[in-house]
Amino acid sequence: MVKSSNESKKIPLIILTGPTAVGKTELSIELAKRLNGEIISADSIQVYKGLDIGSAKIKKEEMQGIPHHLIDILSPFDEFNVYTFKELAVEKIHEITGRGHIPIIAGGTGFYIQAVLYEIDFKENDEENSCRLELESILKEKGAVYLHELLKECDPESAESIHYNNVKRVMRALEFYNETGEKLSEHNKKQHENISPYNFLYFVLNNDRDVLYERINRRVDIMLQEGLEDEIDKLWKMGCNKETFSMQGIGYREMMSYKSGDISLDEAVELIKLNSRHFAKRQLTWFRREKCVEWLNYPDFGNDKEKMLGKMINRCIETGIMD
RNA sequence: GGCGACAUAGCCAAGUGGUAAGGCUCCGGUCUGCAACACCGUCAUCACCAGUUCGAAUCUGGUUGUCGCCU
Numbered sequence: 001m002v003k004s005s006n007e008s009k010k011i012p013l014i015i016l017t018g019p020t021a022v023g024k025t026e027l028s029i030e031l032a033k034r035l036n037g038e039i040i041s042a043d044s045i046q047v048y049k050g051l052d053i054g055s056a057k058i059k060k061e062e063m064q065g066i067p068h069h070l071i072d073i074l075s076p077f078d079e080f081n082v083y084t085f086k087e088l089a090v091e092k093i094h095e096i097t098g099r100g101h102i103p104i105i106a107g108g109t110g111f112y113i114q115a116v117l118y119e120i121d122f123k124e125n126d127e128e129n130s131c132r133l134e135l136e137s138i139l140k141e142k143g144a145v146y147l148h149e150l151l152k153e154c155d156p157e158s159a160e161s162i163h164y165n166n167v168k169r170v171m172r173a174l175e176f177y178n179e180t181g182e183k184l185s186e187h188n189k190k191q192h193e194n195i196s197p198y199n200f201l202y203f204v205l206n207n208d209r210d211v212l213y214e215r216i217n218r219r220v221d222i223m224l225q226e227g228l229e230d231e232i233d234k235l236w237k238m239g240c241n242k243e244t245f246s247m248q249g250i251g252y253r254e255m256m257s258y259k260s261g262d263i264s265l266d267e268a269v270e271l272i273k274l275n276s277r278h279f280a281k282r283q284l285t286w287f288r289r290e291k292c293v294e295w296l297n298y299p300d301f302g303n304d305k306e307k308m309l310g311k312m313i314n315r316c317i318e319t320g321i322m323d
Numbered sequence: 324g325g326c327g328a329c330a331u332a333g334c335c336a337a338g339u340g341g342u343a344a345g346g347c348u349c350c351g352g353u354c355u356g357c358a359a360c361a362c363c364g365u366c367a368u369c370a371c372c373a374g375u376u377c378g379a380a381u382c383u384g385g386u387u388g389u390c391g392c393c394u
Contacts (some may be wrong), residue, residue, distance in 0.1 A: 055359080086356090
């Protein structure tokens with residue numbers, strides 16, 4: 001694999017991702033050890049302090065001295081989003097390379113990964129735009145179809161690609177147009193052509209579906225054994241509830257419903273498993289359409305992590321990320 | 324052994340003569356400031372056989388199976 005000299009001057013970046021519970025964390029540590037790397041978590045839930053068990057956050061002792069970034073940086077009452085993630089992650093990447101280390105983005109939030117990898121520009125979306133509230137009241141009074149009609153008028157292309165029931169996205173497109181005067185569909189088209197400023201390797205871990213699902217189910221059971229209920233109690237006492245932003249993550253949402261008396265504990269547990277499986281599926285769909293990804297299927301390596309690491313290291317050498 | 328009830332997709336389940344609702348799962352997909360979010364799509368010919376009828380998941384007879392009750 002020959003890389004242009006231009007390519008090798010780019011900032012090196014390794015991405016290690018895959019569906020939930022596939023085994024990213026374990027491999028990321030091993031990879032970091034061998035590459036002299038530091039890990040940037042690309043996870044929308046692990047950024048929160050106190051959300052440990054339910055988010056399957058890596059434990060201090062498991063880190064084995066490898067620096068981890070963007071974990072435990074927020075209180076459960078803070079809000080977080082791609083834009084912020086991107087800003088922080090880029091900053092970290094520069095810090096890490098500045099130290100002569102290799103940044104490794106590890107985590108399952110594909111959208112976040114995409115944002116930093118292709119330096120997506122999320123137009124400044126400052127302050128409490130009254131437009132959002134207005135849109136909400138329009139939705140309430142006239143319904144989703146009407147809102148979608150409005151979008152058709154200002155940005156027909158977006159309207160075509162966003163289903164009218166997907167109110168969240170319809171509103172965002174409308175809001176974007178109102179604020180910037182630009183069509184979101186056009187902005188996205190442009191962003192789509194971005195060329196990554198990184199000399200990157202995008203690894204997606206995967207496993208047979210049935211194995212993955214078993215791992216998910218088992219992991220949820222383990223979360224309970226490890227004290228998920230206590231963790232939830234603590235958050236509950238702090239004032240977290242179903243509505244809290246950070247409680248929208250799988251595992252938390254269901255447990256908060258349980259705490260509110262909506263469902264039983266058993267129901268909550270089954271729901272967590274189901275929702276996690278659905279999530280894993282969505283993640284896979286996402287990665288399937290990302291460009292330049294390299295799939296690493298456990299069964300293809302006889303489930304041998306050493307072999308997988310070997311493959312990754314080889315690719316690092318081939319691309320000039322490591323010599 | 325006798326009596327009765329029931330048999331519709333992986334699961335739950337509508338539908339009593341006019342050409343198979345719905346929900347869930349599974350599977351597939353969308354995604355560019357809430358993304359562990361939000362949203363979309365596909366999936367059966369009605370246990371089997373024979374009959375009645377222009378036409379049956381729906382009626383009749385039989386077969387098989389399941390459940391309940393009885394001896």
